[in-house]
Amino acid sequence: MTDKSWFDKEVDKLKLDEVSFTTRSILERTKFLVREQDKRIQQLQDELDGRTWSPDKW
Template identity: 45%
Template structure:
């Protein structure tokens, strides 16, 4: 996990902990999971872009 991602997770955890309502806490924590999913997908897509751009077949 990057430093930025760790920092963002901390912000979301803090906000979630401050919510009195269970369903509100659930929302922010689920958003944290979705952001982690975004990061994974961005890594995968970025890797695929690199791979396809540097494919020897295309040289």
């Protein structure tokens, strides 16, 4: 199981037990922000990889 799917499942479990709309909203937004951060990390890793292998830099 990946860290993302584990995190998503844990947040979903917390949301099921939560009755407060505010807390449920915060949990959902946290899940969204973690996904966005993961996308940005992947994009930056890909950019770094592309710059490293660019023939212009050899």
